[in-house]
Amino acid sequence: xxxxxxxxxxxxxxxxxxxxxxxxxxxxxxxxxxxxxxxxxxxxxxxxxxxxxxxxxxxxxxxxxxxxxxxxxxxxxxxxxxxxxxxxxxxxxxxxxxxxxxxxxxxxxxxxxxxxxxxxxxxxxxxxxxxxxxxxxxxxxxxxxxxxxxxxxxxxxxxxxxxxxxxxxxxx
Numbered sequence: 695x696x697x698x699x700x701x702x703x704x705x706x707x708x709x710x711x712x713x714x715x716x717x718x719x720x721x722x723x724x725x726x727x728x729x730x731x732x733x734x735x736x737x738x739x740x741x742x743x744x745x746x747x748x749x750x751x752x753x754x755x756x757x758x759x760x761x762x763x764x765x766x767x768x769x770x771x772x773x774x775x776x777x778x779x780x781x782x783x784x785x786x787x788x789x790x791x792x793x794x795x796x797x798x799x800x801x802x803x804x805x806x807x808x809x810x811x812x813x814x815x816x817x818x819x820x821x822x823x824x825x826x827x828x829x830x831x832x833x834x835x836x837x838x839x840x841x842x843x844x845x846x847x848x849x850x851x852x853x854x855x856x857x858x859x860x861x862x863x864x865x866x
Contacts, residue, residue: 711863713795713822713841715744715753720864723756727799727830730758734829736770739798741782741815742824743791751794751822757785759798772798774815795822799830804840811850819846824862836862 715723723740730738740756759766763778786792796815800807804827814821825840841853841861853861 710750712749712861713751713753714863714865715742716866717864719753719756723797724826724830724832724834726756726758727797727826730760730767731799731829734801734831736767737772737799737801737829738767739772739774739796739815741793742795742797743786743789744794746792746794753794755789755791756797757782771809793821795824797824797826799826799828800840801829803827804838806840806842806850806852810842812848814844814848814850817844817846819844823850836864 723742727738727740739759741759741762742753743755743757744751744753746752759772759774762781763775766772766774766778782793793816798810804825806823806825810823810825814823821844823840823842823844825842826834827838827840828834836858837855839858839862841858842850843853845851
């Protein structure tokens with residue numbers, strides 16, 4: 695019932711963002727990324743699960759990379775073994791969700807590394823990749839978050855800093 699009320703309020707009063715999630719989920723995600731990153735000693739990441747409707751993506755859950763591939767963070771950077779995608783797809787099917795984006799943390803800024811741009815986690819045009827700077831440590835603003843749309847062929851479009859608040863909503 696509460697979800698239904700929140701959905702009505704969000705549709706009625708919140709701007710139509712392309713990507714959104716609740717503040718509670720965002721807080722839990724950032725905390726989990728910091729824990730898996732052992733504070734500030736290694737990168738960590740997650741697949742963001744949710745629903746897509748009318749070009750809008752709503753994040754409702756996440757699965758951490760190392761829950762699927764226990765060794766993907768061993769080198770200090772994310773190296774996800776593609777053999778573990780089957781478990782991700784099974785999880786999505788069981789929960790009736792899809793991967794709406796992915797996120798990982800960087801030690802410095804929120805720019806894409808050469809490795810990030812050369813090796814998208816989901817190599818499908820339109821996929822969104824988010825990067826949290828400073829290993830996801832607080833404070834974090836949406837304008838400081840890196841948001842990138844995969845265009846295909848190892849090409850990306852960055853969501854401009856000034857557009858990120860309108861693009862990604864954290865709230866209800």
